[in-house]
Amino acid sequence: MKHVYHEGMKDIGSPHMPSVSSAELLRQFGRYRDTAQREPVTITSRGRRSLVLISAEEYDRLKRRDRQVMRVEDLDKDMLKALESAEVPEEHKHLDTLITDWEP
Secondary structure (H helix, E strand, O other), X not given: OOOOOOOOOEEOOOOOOEEEEHHHHHHOHHHHHHHHHHOOEEEEEOOEEEEEEOXXXXXXXXXXXXXXXXXXXXXXXXXXXXXXXXXXXXXXXXXXXXXXXXXX
């Protein structure tokens, strides 16, 4: 991806993510909003990373990947039974080779 740096932006070493101070963001919000439609923009405050501005589309993509984490003790009997009977689909069985130190 080609990174677009405007006056006031810099690369602060966060995986090639452009960065801008919060003061500069306020002065040129439209410009950085447009940049964030293409790639994340790090917002700094007092020289430190504070926020990341991303497009709504990227936010939605990330939220779809969210997972709910539960402890085994919190699972009900139906969920435990479903997990115990779950099987890996044939098209994914080749992934078992990635786990070399596990035995069922």
